[in-house]
Amino acid sequence: xxxxxxxxxxxxxxxxxxxxxxxxxxxxxxxxTLNLRKIQxxxxxxxxxxxxxxVALWEERAYSxxxxxxxxxxxxxxxxxxDPDLVVQGLVVDTELGNVVKANRFGYVKRAYHGTEALGYxxxxxxxxxxxxxxxxxxxxxMNTLFSISEAGIYLQLVDKLDAxxxxxxxxxxxxxxSVRQALDAAHLEGLLKAEILADPDRxxxxxxxxxxxxxxxxxxxxxxxxxxNSEWEYAAPILSYAFDPHLPGEMTWRxxxxxxxxxxxxxxxxxxxxxxxxxxxxxxxxxxxxRSHTGPLEEGRAYVGGNAALVEASLGIEGSQILYVGDxxxxxxxxxxxxxxWRTALVLRPLEDEIEALNAWRGEQQRxxxxxxxxxxxxxxxxxxxxxxxxxxxxxxxxxxxxxxxLSERIATTRERLVALDAEIGPLAAAxxxxxxxxxxxxxxxxxxxxxxxxxxxxxxxxxxARVSNFLHYTPFVTLRSPRGSLPHDSATDQAEGLEExxxxxxxxxxxxxx
Numbered sequence: 001x002x003x004x005x006x007x008x009x010x011x012x013x014x015x016x017x018x019x020x021x022x023x024x025x026x027x028x029x030x031x032x033t034l035n036l037r038k039i040q041x042x043x044x045x046x047x048x049x050x051x052x053x054x055v056a057l058w059e060e061r062a063y064s065x066x067x068x069x070x071x072x073x074x075x076x077x078x079x080x081x082x083d084p085d086l087v088v089q090g091l092v093v094d095t096e097l098g099n100v101v102k103a104n105r106f107g108y109v110k111r112a113y114h115g116t117e118a119l120g121y122x123x124x125x126x127x128x129x130x131x132x133x134x135x136x137x138x139x140x141x142x143m144n145t146l147f148s149i150s151e152a153g154i155y156l157q158l159v160d161k162l163d164a165x166x167x168x169x170x171x172x173x174x175x176x177x178x179s180v181r182q183a184l185d186a187a188h189l190e191g192l193l194k195a196e197i198l199a200d201p202d203r204x205x206x207x208x209x210x211x212x213x214x215x216x217x218x219x220x221x222x223x224x225x226x227x228x229x230n231s232e233w234e235y236a237a238p239i240l241s242y243a244f245d246p247h248l249p250g251e252m253t254w255r256x257x258x259x260x261x262x263x264x265x266x267x268x269x270x271x272x273x274x275x276x277x278x279x280x281x282x283x284x285x286x287x288x289x290x291x292r293s294h295t296g297p298l299e300e301g302r303a304y305v306g307g308n309a310a311l312v313e314a315s316l317g318i319e320g321s322q323i324l325y326v327g328d329x330x331x332x333x334x335x336x337x338x339x340x341x342x343w344r345t346a347l348v349l350r351p352l353e354d355e356i357e358a359l360n361a362w363r364g365e366q367q368r369x370x371x372x373x374x375x376x377x378x379x380x381x382x383x384x385x386x387x388x389x390x391x392x393x394x395x396x397x398x399x400x401x402x403x404x405x406x407x408l409s410e411r412i413a414t415t416r417e418r419l420v421a422l423d424a425e426i427g428p429l430a431a432a433x434x435x436x437x438x439x440x441x442x443x444x445x446x447x448x449x450x451x452x453x454x455x456x457x458x459x460x461x462x463x464x465x466x467a468r469v470s471n472f473l474h475y476t477p478f479v480t481l482r483s484p485r486g487s488l489p490h491d492s493a494t495d496q497a498e499g500l501e502e503x504x505x506x507x508x509x510x511x512x513x514x515x516x
Contacts, residue, residue, distance in 0.1 A: 025356040026471050030481040032463040040318045045327035046229035049348045051243045052206040055146050056084040062150035069183030080157050087152040090444045090454030093141040098159040098173035104447040105456035107132035115160035144330045155180050194235045201242045209247040210470035221477035227261040233289035236263045261303040268336035277307030335461040347462035358436045369429045383415040
């Protein structure tokens with residue numbers, strides 16, 4: 001699977017093969033068929049897309065700034081400590097009840113924490129049996145990106161303090177969430193966190209030297225390469241120089257790589273509003289951008305602050321499905337660009353690597369669990385059929401058999417014993433599978449046996465998703481990514497009758513109407 005071309009061992013080479021999309025953590029995963037030969041421009045977000053960070057460290061520092069902001073207001077937060085595993089990307093904050101929940105694709109809550117304690121089955125059912133997660137309601141705050149981890153984590157810890165009467169009595173759970181958000185926003189506005197990263201990028205940035213090569217491949221294949229990021233010039237320029245320039249050929253810099261560079265884009269408004277663009281014409285002594293007003297089309301090879309997507313399309317003479325946009329924010333990057341402009345979309349979901357590796361390692365146990373669940377379903381169906389046969393024979397209606405009530409009762413008891421024994425084996429395995437990746441929340445993309453709410457959002461908005469931009473290297477700029485054939489519940493209907501007969505044979509019975 002390794003090739004020698006590129007800065008790492010994952011670059012394309014003469015003997016390279018496309019990784020199995022169902023097994024390989026460095027794969028591209030396709031929801032909607034995408035022919036890259038038809039893409040004329042590829043746009044990229046920066047943070048957690050082109051440039052990755054050490055998540056626990058970044059979020060610990062963000063947490064510390066939230067904590068400092070609240071302490072400055074007199075809140076008793078000195079004893080709080082950042083817990084990187086308390087929450088994960090893709091959860092939903094319920095600001096009405098002070099919970100964080102994991103929902104399935106239909107919005108049913110499958111797991112919930114109130115403060116730092118998991119809700120028990122009865123409490124969770126009482127809270128959500130008539131309530132579905134609906135992201136259109138401001139009650140629900142979707143944890144779109146890895147940037148959500150610090151604020152959601154400290155929010156749950158503060159819910160404990162609010163319930164204990166340690167915070168101002170006037171606060172509700174929604175007020176508490178807004179206070180956390182304002183404290184984090186203040187840190188970002190003051191540039192505190194980004195200044196710390198710029199001062200020591202080696203500490204915070206997780207290097208991926210193959211990302212520049214992936215973009216260079218696309219550029220040399222004739223595609224326009226665009227940077228569209230909300231980060232301001234003062235942060236984006238030095239970070240891209242740090243992450244890209246050492247890995248580009250000759251004297252080439254990140255500025256040469258991008259046909260258009262747009263910073264301070266204000267996504268998602270960038271995609272549906274008409275903000276003006278300002279050209280970056282230089283830097284002052286502090287590294288701040290020197291700007292001048294710009295009218296007319298954007299010029300290739302230049303950098304801009306602001307602007308809008310319609311201006312990008314008009315300037316390049318391409319639009320809609322000819323443009324692929326790659327970002328890490330489900331709403332601000334992929335959902336809005338797709339719904340407003342019909343751009344093709346790719347979502348970068350870095351935790352996907354760990355998830356695939358964990359599921360691969362669990363594959364043997366999963367096969368055992370699946371086999372036992374299939375046996376359980378067959379036995380349950382056979383158990384129910386025996387009960388119905390006894391019921392009809394006893395009441396004298398419907399099809400009758402000549403098997404006695406005693407014989408049927410004996411078979412029902414035997415089947416029940418098999419089910420109880422099987423449940424005793426299934427239980428520990430099912431519990432362990434629910435703790436894969438994260439002991440509190442399990443896999444990001446699954447909620448029990450169903451797709452998670454995060455998976456549903458990705459399915460609806462992202463044509464392609466992957467863990468890293470550099471994963472494009474392994475597929476070339478000319479590949480057609482095809483979505484797999486979907487499945488429907490009735491696809492397996494033809495197997496059900498055979499399953500009933502197999503369960504009966506397992507118990508020494510040739511069929512439901514046959515004698516012992």
